[in-house]
Amino acid sequence: MRSHTRWWGALMVLPATLFILVFGILPVFYSLWLSFYDIGLASRTYIGFQNYVKLIQEPDLWDSIRVTSKFVVVFIFGEVVVSYIIALGLDRLNKTFAGIMLVAYRVPGLVAGIATIAVWRWIFQTHKGGLNLLLGRLHIPPVSWFGNVTTAPWACAFIIFTTLLTGHVLLYMAALHQVNPEIIEASRLDGANELQIIWHIITPLTQPMRLYILLGSFISALQVWETPFFFTGGGPLGASTTVMYKIYQEGFLGGEMGIGLAMSVVMALFTVSLSIFFMKKLKVHLV
Amino acid sequence: MSKWLIALVCILIALWSLFPAYLTLQTSLLGGFRIASPLDIIPHLKLINWRLLPWKWFLPWIKNSLIVCGLFAFLATFLTLLAGYGFAKYDFPGKEILFWVLLLSMMIPGVAMFLPKFLITKDLGLFGNYGGLIFPLYANAAGIFLIRQYYQSLSDEMLDAARIDGANEFQLFRYIVIPLTVSMAIYFFVGAFMSQWGNFMWQFIIAKGADLRTFAVGSALFIIGSTEVVAAGSAGDPGWLTTLGGSVAGLQAAMSIVQAVPILIFYAVGQRFFIENLRFGVVQE
Numbered sequence: 001m002r003s004h005t006r007w008w009g010a011l012m013v014l015p016a017t018l019f020i021l022v023f024g025i026l027p028v029f030y031s032l033w034l035s036f037y038d039i040g041l042a043s044r045t046y047i048g049f050q051n052y053v054k055l056i057q058e059p060d061l062w063d064s065i066r067v068t069s070k071f072v073v074v075f076i077f078g079e080v081v082v083s084y085i086i087a088l089g090l091d092r093l094n095k096t097f098a099g100i101m102l103v104a105y106r107v108p109g110l111v112a113g114i115a116t117i118a119v120w121r122w123i124f125q126t127h128k129g130g131l132n133l134l135l136g137r138l139h140i141p142p143v144s145w146f147g148n149v150t151t152a153p154w155a156c157a158f159i160i161f162t163t164l165l166t167g168h169v170l171l172y173m174a175a176l177h178q179v180n181p182e183i184i185e186a187s188r189l190d191g192a193n194e195l196q197i198i199w200h201i202i203t204p205l206t207q208p209m210r211l212y213i214l215l216g217s218f219i220s221a222l223q224v225w226e227t228p229f230f231f232t233g234g235g236p237l238g239a240s241t242t243v244m245y246k247i248y249q250e251g252f253l254g255g256e257m258g259i260g261l262a263m264s265v266v267m268a269l270f271t272v273s274l275s276i277f278f279m280k281k282l283k284v285h286l287v
Numbered sequence: 288m289s290k291w292l293i294a295l296v297c298i299l300i301a302l303w304s305l306f307p308a309y310l311t312l313q314t315s316l317l318g319g320f321r322i323a324s325p326l327d328i329i330p331h332l333k334l335i336n337w338r339l340l341p342w343k344w345f346l347p348w349i350k351n352s353l354i355v356c357g358l359f360a361f362l363a364t365f366l367t368l369l370a371g372y373g374f375a376k377y378d379f380p381g382k383e384i385l386f387w388v389l390l391l392s393m394m395i396p397g398v399a400m401f402l403p404k405f406l407i408t409k410d411l412g413l414f415g416n417y418g419g420l421i422f423p424l425y426a427n428a429a430g431i432f433l434i435r436q437y438y439q440s441l442s443d444e445m446l447d448a449a450r451i452d453g454a455n456e457f458q459l460f461r462y463i464v465i466p467l468t469v470s471m472a473i474y475f476f477v478g479a480f481m482s483q484w485g486n487f488m489w490q491f492i493i494a495k496g497a498d499l500r501t502f503a504v505g506s507a508l509f510i511i512g513s514t515e516v517v518a519a520g521s522a523g524d525p526g527w528l529t530t531l532g533g534s535v536a537g538l539q540a541a542m543s544i545v546q547a548v549p550i551l552i553f554y555a556v557g558q559r560f561f562i563e564n565l566r567f568g569v570v571q572e
Contacts, residue, residue: 008456009377016370016431017385023404024392024426031403086300089293097294104301107308110554113485114507115547118539119307119314166304223398225488230511244399251402252492260402267399275394 031264039257051258055266058259063238064246067153068222071242074157075221078164080214084206086165087172088198098173105166112163117230120159124231146232149239156227156240168213175209176202208282215278219271243267308547314540336537340545344505351494352484352502355420360479363425364472371434372464376446389428397426398488405492419493420501424483430475437471438464477557484550506546510539 035051037044055061086105090098108116123130124145132142145155179202187197203210225244228234234241234249241249243263250260315336374386397404404423405414413419441464449459465472487503494500 006377006379009373010379010381012369012373012377012456012460013379013382013385016366016425016428017389019366019422019425020389020392020428022407023423024395024397024428025388027400027403027407028395030407031400034403034406086297090297092290093294093297097297101297101301104304106554107551108304110550111308111547114487114503114510115311115485115543115550116307117507117510118536118543119311122310122314122536162303162307166300219396223396225398229488230507247399247402251405257402264400264402268395271396271399272391272394 028268031261035262035265051262055262064241064243068243071224072221074161075217078161079168079217082165083168084172087169091176108163109167124155152232152240175206179205211282311540311543336541340541348502348505356480356483359421360476363479364475367430370431372438374435375438392428415495481553506542509542
């Protein structure tokens with residue numbers, strides 16, 4: 001390659017890199033820097049580690065971590081376990097049939113968010129809500145699903161769960177297609193039954209895809225914000241305040257900006273180390 | 288026998304997946320939430336909720352959403368293809384470092400960084416304008432890595448032949464590389480557009496005031512708050528809706544469908560490219 005053409009490469013990479021540096025990477029360092037300041041409307045005073053000290057002492061923080069971990073459990077159960085079982089089932093069926101099912105399975109993931117607020121609000125409504133009408137037929141008294149400390153986080157988690165369980169069926173099916181059918185045939189000849197084949201052969205062979213989905217699932221669970229925003233406002237008594245919703249409260253709803261930024265720093269460190277851990281496990285070679 | 292059982296379960300899951308969409312549609316047609324069979328809808332069908340939707344609000348919302356999603360999708364597709372090609376086919380000083388920097392960006396979750404990102408956007412003077420709604424969204428290098436692997440397989444002889452014919456490097460990209468990757472470009476464009484159509488959080492935080500309200504923000508606020516529904520009626524008369532035979536739930540359901548339809552259309556259009564490229568992406572795992 002001629003020497004002057006190499007600068008073209010740098011020129012082509014530059015615009016994208018600039019954007020990613022400013023809006024993708026700088027936020028981490030910016031929040032790290034600002035987290036050592038007390039941020040007022042017009043002034044910034046250096047206060048050292050005080051934001052972090054306050055953060056650790058805040059009981060709300062541990063509550064929000066507890067709420068978020070509930071979401072982590074639900075996300076992993078839906079995306080890693082249930083999706084896989086559905087994919088195993090669908091893989092045994094006629095291709096055209098599976099294709100039609102996959103189209104239907106895509107719908108909840110696509111329209112999740114704004115378009116489903118109305119319907120879920122009605123389902124979990126206390127007075128004449130769908131779920132309570134159903135329970136009423138069984139003579140169970142109505143429950144205030146979003147207004148109750150025990151049920152509010154699980155109701156939120158359930159709403160997301162419905163979009164999770166079919167979300168990764170397609171990815172799992174792609175992984176299943178790569179399993180060599182001769183291995184399965186050989187173990188069948190050796191007398192292994194269906195469940196043994198699934199557990200001892202297919203599951204280990206699809207492990208890379210599972211780890212990949214697990215990482216994505218974990219990270220998306222940490223970022224839950226919209227569901228408490230739309231349905232509960234983080235309440236009651238913070239029972240559905242996720243870590244992200246707490247950051248939003250600190251930054252925008254009259255909390256302390258410094259604490260919100262300190263939380264952002266911890267969040268970034270946690271997810272980056274999580275990614276590195278998984279990438280080592282996956283032995284990803286991106287370079 | 289067991290195959291039939293599996294098929295039955297799969298169909299039940301499909302019905303379960305479609306159930307919220309069905310419930311929303313029938314509510315917009317019947318007014319008021321209840322569980323009714325499709326046969327029940329036909330005799331009681333009324334379009335009053337659809338007629339009462341504040342259609343005149345939609346135009347500015349759609350305009351804003353088209354500007355935000357369209358410009359972002361264009362910017363993201365162009366920058367991603369360009370950078371992916373630059374990384375795949377050129378050597379330049381500092382390439383290694385840039386590569387690792389971009390790799391790091393992929394591990395930093397976008398939503399989790401919204402607070403410092405918001406402050407940076409504000410410091411750059413992008414708060415409350417289109418720039419703030421568009422530029423900060425380009426923050427992840429995943430697409431660059433995907434396209435880079437694809438471009439590495441392009442033949443160097445072909446590119447050299449064009450060089451000998453006198454094309455400069457940018458012309459090479461514009462007239463040879465892009466035409467070869469149209470399906471990839473469409474995939475990126477559709478994906479970027481779809482990801483922003485429903486991106487409520489960022490648009491809600493950045494777009495202060497009604498002028499910048501996008502379809503995501505406008506429709507979400509309409510669905511959350513019944514006061515917005517009442518405001519849609521004339522003269523602020525709270526009884527207008529019921530006198531006309533509509534209902535808050537029916538209007539909100541109709542609005543939900545209006546919000547979701549573009550996503551489904553875009554998905555249907557982009558699906559061919561999506562599956563084509565997904566298969567490619569999976570092979571790379």
